[in-house]
Amino acid sequence: MPGKLKAKIVAGRHLPVMDRASDLTDAFVEVKFGNTTFKTDVYPKSLNPQWNSEWFKFEVDDEDLQDEPLQITVLDHDTYSANDAIGKVYIDIDPLLSSEAATVISGWFPIYDTIHGIRGEINVLVKVDLFNDLNRFRQSSCGVKFFCTTSIPRCYRAALVHGFVEELVVNEDPEYQWIDRIRTPRASNEARQRLISLMSGELQRKIGLKVLEMGGNAVVGYLQCFDLEGESGLVVRAIGTACTLDKLIPGTGSNTITHTNTAPASNACNSPSKEIKEPVFSEDPTHPLSVPPTPLRTLPPSSSPPPFSPSKPCSRQSSSSDTDLSLTPKMGMGSGISVGKEAGPLKTLLRQQAQSALEQREFPFFTLTCFPPGFLVHIGGVVSARSVKLLDRIHNPDEPETRDAWWEEIRQEIKSHAKALGCHAVVGYSESTTICEEVCILSASGTAAMLNPRFMREGCLDAGGSDQRLSRQPPLGMVGSERAEGEVSSSWLGFDDASPPSCGFCHIPYDEFNMPFPAQLTYCYHCRRQKVPDVLFTTIDLPAEAAVTGKGCLIQARLCRTKKKAQGEVNATAISNLLPFMEYELHTQLMNKLKLRCMNALFGLRIQISVGENMLLGLASATGVYLSALPAPGGIQIAGKTPSDLSYDQHISTMQKRINDTIVMNKELYNIHPPECIEEVVGSPIPDRQRSRLFRSTSESSDELSELDLSHGKKDAFVLEIDDTDAVEDIQSLLTDAPMPAGFYSCNTEVMPGIYNWTSGLQMFTSVRVYRLNNANLTNQGLNKIFTDLCENLLKSLYFKLRSMIPCCLCHLNFTVAVPEEELIQVAVTAVAMSFDKETQLAADKALNEGSGENEEQLQFSMELCGESTSSNNQPTAKASGLPESAMTHSSSRVSSSERCSPLPEVRSRSLRSTRSLPCGAPVTVVKMTPLSFLPMTRIVKYLGIINMFFIRETTSLREEGGVSGFLHSFIAEVFAMVRAHVAALGGNAVVSYSMKECVFMENPNKNQAQCLINVSGDAVIFVRESDQEAIPPLITSGQTSTTGADGTT
């Protein structure tokens, strides 16, 4: 019985009128946890009741604490009839279970009802007393931290990255239970909300257990999804990356290293092998300390070993770095092995074990998209797998074997694809489903990569690792010293002097003479030592250290395919037959659009395929960039097959001219001015063919189809033959993409390469559109046009809406498409608009151009370094922490300049103003929301816990609520409000890594009804402005306001 949950109901405000006669309400509150319920007194005749209740105490298992939400129901007392429910508040207790997150939940929560929406607010206080639990067989995993953020959270460092964790739980959907026939939709929806809340709690607990088993203490990149399978049930599944995180003490850069000594990270998982040498992927034979070669054993036996070099003992690094030395006490079980000594035969053996550690993992997958420097060694390309399944009822919810098996299958496939690419791991990994009737498409995708196994074995990801990530900033005028930086960091990274971090990840991981697919290789344009492909597709974010020329932009490929209506098996077969063609066309579109923008790499690639009854939608989004290390892309050539007709020739040449003009214009627009280089194509076995990094397959019911040949037959890659009607369509779609209005940039990744001086101005938004296709007999081409126009118009509307923020960049533009009904297409977008400083941007652009397109550090924001860097500047560990000193001095100078140009801290000035002008109690805490993992010009000082909320809203008076748009508009606003309220109650002032995972909208205009489900998630944090020298956590202030607010009303 290891926990006591305490809740106190303080007051309510703005309650709805429940008694027409008196225009007042007699409200009371039920507080429920598990099976225990408490009630407050009735506070008669008031819309602003002051219950000021006693502390309701629940003595519960910590298992329940994790699974169950605290349920607060506000009711109107009625003497003669049944009490009417006003609404509910579900409070997730989880943030209180971790010592590092929030300590108290206190604040105003919107009272939510599935029919009426938000109906007033209630002030609640919640605390948890946890007793120490020494039970080894416990079922709870209290204290494991969860992060939606897909990078190592700022203010933590990763001591160890354990790897992939996954779990799924299934249940019957209450909406499809027999009781649903007799109860009201409202009761049914409440049951669903409660159930899903419970299931996500359970899921999180189970994943936490797995993490504890692995020896970790946190899950990063936690991605939870719902599959509403209708009659066959409800599946809640989650994936994530288990890590051991150590908290960085803010403002004490070097102290963090001492701090890690005490971290109880060591566990069965970091086996004896951990402290040993680095396997080094280097062809440089000059290392004095090199030991006998240890080939990486990550490749499938079938493929020949890649040209990996002799490994270099990591002891060299260890002895050179204070960090590593200081970490030695951590090696609990490996205590028998001395650390600093040179390699002996035993060591070699252990190293090999370490090497294979990654391989032994069932799924070497990582949901992360941003990595500490040095983590990512090489990138192979995108791997993806899809599988079409027929849903049937889940017979035994406790043993969801079929669903597990399905995912297992897909993951195996991904793993084998990665192997074929010569990679031992998959990063930026994600899974998704699309369901239509009883057909379900499971999809998984990621980026095949070679990782530095050091990070998976041992806590030698020194403080610099997360610091570096933390502190992406534009060192203006930094370009000159870039070379020095390269040296410093490569020796620090210690794996490969030949591949500087700015290009190393582009080097091919696979064997150049036995390539898994046709590709054209050249020597890296950056270091000239290793081979690179000509195009690179990835699902991850652009690595901070990558060298990029110019700016990036959002690239989308859109596709619509009609399908005959069918049932069951036939339908599934029809869909799986269509999938490969869709993928192929999406890929071609992406490639063409990339060329048109004169870019050579895609990051954050996300391909979504959505099934409807009579059509399939495909939408691929990615951020295109020009990687300096990769060769310049060639243009696009149009050729006609029968060049006999003169007018036809003319037509072709006009088209060609338009394309060429667009390319020139885009180069200017995205500031792409690569240095002129001599083309040196090196021996590619199959030259002159389309080079594709996209590697995928489609399988249906585990019958794997043969791999697709993605090359355009034997044709040259960039020649589009317009005799082919498809190609005409391609060209049309190429040229119909409207350019962005001046002052706007867009990307679907965390940040835009080439923009660094963000201001604090940001605006997160969600936009949803539903189109009805009135004409049932549309051709594929007609549909494509409609779909493309829909997306383009949506973007145009967004630009117009956000024009007051110019110059600005729409970051993390995340499109979700769905076919909710026949003839309906739904597109939902969540993104953040961030404005940047034009003046400094111009200066930076100039510096960038002078510096021949090298900007490996420009991606870093100086503002975020702040006190840490200055303090660590004086420390001998500065080098070990991975921050080149030159960068630090620059950063500190940037801090001062940013202070100068930055206005008053927004939050503060706002609250000042509002207290002056709105003398109505404590002002509402401003809570910022962003889908990114950071807020510009600020520093995150604390993570308060994960926000994972699920809401259903229904209406039977659609017209009265302003139609479908009015209904959804207020629902989304309500969801935002509830997220903000929960964050504020935890003491936070922002949500990072926010995403709307699900937005299922159903309507029945004839019955005047509609219903919508929304699932959102994110990380609640406290941030402080960079300009604030003293970090004052808003926790204190918000605590005060809420208590004063409560006192004031009593």
Next chain:
Amino acid sequence: MSMELDVFVGNTTIMDMEVYQLWLDGLTVSDAVKVRMDEGALLECEANPEVLTSDTMDQFRTFQMCERLLHSPTKLGSQLLYQIPAQNQIILIERYYEFDSVFAREVLGKKLSKGTKKDLDDTSCKTGITLKSCRRQFDNFKRVFKVVEELKGPLVENIQRHFLLSDTLARDYAAIVFFANSRFETGKRKLQYLSFQDFAFCAGQLISYWTIGAMGAPTVPDSMMEDMDVDLEKEFLNELKDLKVLVNDKDMMDQHKILVCAALRGKIKVYKLMEVNFKNLSRALINLASKLTHTKDVRDLFIDLVEKFIEPCRYDRWTVAEITLFLTHYTNAAHCLGTFRHQMIWDRYMGVIKSCILQMYHE
């Protein structure tokens, strides 16, 4: 193909203040789009009519959803549904409660009842303000009236506290509430030339000098000051009867006239006419004062001023400067009358009357 649903929701609620004005003006979405196009909105951000329509619809919907909160502006600051920066909240409220003075002039002094609301379409036709906008303005008047009617304490401060309006706007509302409460006659043809601002000024004068709250309020305990700004002070109105002595006592009247004439001789062009008319003018003002105990006569205050004083002066082509001089000396001369003992009342009365007449004396 048709757009079935189209929403945009920002974490910080985006509000375009130009569109807000169009919404407040009661335009339909399509009219608003036309106006925006004429104002060159299409030149911004490469917009097209479709984008503009979508944006306008979305903005109108946002305002409509916020309207409920604007009805009790204090809620806007504490509600959680929309995150609106404080400075935007202030603008939202202020603009929502702003009104067209032409409209306010029409409604001024009328009972804020359902009946009046029904006649708003006439008002709309007459003023050229959309019916929707008329209704909003009328409802605002009524809402403010209802809230402050029940409250104790200074009127302007009450309005500011409950509706978070700027000082100027709160004063205008105070005037509207004051007129609606006392039901002053403003609709007569002869009063048509007066603007809302003229009346608002007069209301301000009456509130400042003739109500209970006006004189030495601190001496009266708060609890006693019921409706202190809304109603004229009864006691004062009764005391006004004492001023009759200025016309009833022949000697005093002559004396008064001599003093005024002496002061004005050679200073005003209409001196002759003034000399002839002095007794009539003086009688008009004093009679007005003595009648104010009757509610009916209070209501007719403005029409009486116009008929009995302003019109005769206008007939004789007095200039404003001449009226100013006359009223100043007329007021001051009474102080020199040895037998006149109601100096305090006299000043309190004449101060207001003088400034009202001066405000109202124009074409």
